[in-house]
Amino acid sequence: MSPEPPTRPHKIAVLIRDGVLPMELGLVHQLFGNARRTPSGPPLYTLRTCALTPGKIRTDADFPVYAEHGPDAVATADTVIIPASHEEDESLSPGELKPALAGTLKSATDAGARMASICTGAFVLAAAGLLDGRRATTHWLSADLFARTFPTVTVDPDVLYVDEGKVLTSAGEAAGIDLCLHMIREDHGAAVAADVARRTVVPPHREGGQAQYIQRPVAEPGLTSTGRARQWAQSRLSDPLTLAELAERESMSVRTFSRRFREETGLTPMQWLTQRRVDRARELLEETDRTVDRIATDAGFGTGASLRQHFQAGLGVSPGAYRMTFRGTRGSA
Template sequence: MRDGEQEVQRVPGGVEDRVERVVVLALDGVYPFELGIPSRIFGAADGRYEVLTCTADGRPVRTNADFTVTVEHGPEILATADTVVIASIDPSYIPVELPAEVAAALARIRSDARLVSICTAAFVLAAAGLLDGRRATTHWQVSDRFRRMYPTVDLDPDVLFVDDGRILTSAGAASGVDVCLHIVRTDHGSELANKVARSCVVPPFRDGGQAQYIEQPVPQSAAAGTAATRSWALERLHEPLTLADLAAHARMSLRTFARRFNDEVGMSPGRWLIQQRVARARHLLEASDLSVDQVAGQVGFATAASLRQHLHAAIGVSPQAYRRTFQAAAR
């Protein structure tokens, strides 16, 4: 057992008997906002996590603002981490090669520890060779630069975060909140994740991808958007909604609606509907005792087989397996 650690083993998706240790690594050029996200999110999770912050050499680090940050711990604390979060850095600090002290710090991390990057910190993981052959994401503004530097990484700049098992990467600033909430949800179920989100006054889940945040011409009229129709559809997921139904509610032609929807959300209306139905099904599987057939009906899938197909495509498991995992975690 490591110094200061409570004795027990972390079982992903299972019942935990101890507090999980999250260590946040702050590097030169760190964004102060992103540096504070893990402490804010995990710290609101009913004592399930302990959050510590370190630097690569134990010394203060420069932020991208007009101040430096002094932390309590040096890199030795990384060896005790169950999860390591690397906070994002200003693009001007992105290294071509890892500084020796950063490489040495990363080498301290256990092989079974979960790794998380926020925004540009994906460059740090990539420079360490940890993303080779993996799917990952980073901020859309630096995606071209990332591809040039790391062509062996399967970069997806259209999503808010990527969960690739042991390694999770996220996009811009607020996506750090998204990925931390996702970890809470994965570890302990949606009830605790929703509680944390309410405590921090943030949405428990954001739909769509980065495309909705990329600079685009401002619509001439806010009334011409699709937000109201999305809200309307979310209240009717149990109904067999079609593109024609959505376009009619928005008072647009099919072609205009589909184009504006994709511009705002970053995906087609059909794909968005499936995503929302799967998300709602996951909540019902976690929080209710409805049968798989009943859950399918509640969220607008015609059959239980359709629900199984879409859930497996989204997260790779069956409804029953998902229920067993997350109801156990909730208990």
């Protein structure tokens, strides 16, 4: 039995500024706007495009957009998403937000809103002090400046997004898609996120991080991709795979394979494998009645205790609690 739908949709405010990137604004509306539990079910989110002063907002293209809503809609939102502005972001410093913007963000955070940024929108969250002592990411071209400007933030330039609970950041424009799907997955489960991905014709989970897109001055000759090994491992998650077996699939030494894998994905091979196994366990908890011990075997964790440990570490909940949240069925935990 599926859980009852929420009494009201989750309210999202997309706070835009002059210089906004139209793609980032559009992808937020497209992805969250398609989220439903069933094809004919009610929307799970409502979205409002907001600005500090409602009206016409310049974009970085040759057309403006119109923001109908103002700070009041931001202050009452459940989630606030800040796309990038090429006109403002990289000039921001700690504590130097415009008073109106700082006040609007404070009202939202004081009310308990979840905050998220796309691309260099992370500069806004950092300037507001919301990333102090936290991990964050931004576009790799801006990562060094971001780290110098906000030394209290731990910058990870290799990943597509970072989830710090109530504050989330993503890398360049397209990584906003990965972040939005992640948020939908966290809110409503893997099945809803996968349906949104299918409707939008994007992968529900993109392999690797932005490390694979960073231009490197010198590439090692003859170095091949690790994609075949990832594909091979993905189809054998229930097997006790080893690092040596993965490296063998690409005819590399373990050392070379590990280095190349990290360059392409931003993760070690074993970190990547654990994430894929957690993803598989989530799918099985949502879509089947198998026991936790059986799912642990099918996902490659071996024992229920190992699955519970990785679930708690990665998601902060037990497998049984996850199943209750996203399926409404009590399983063996």
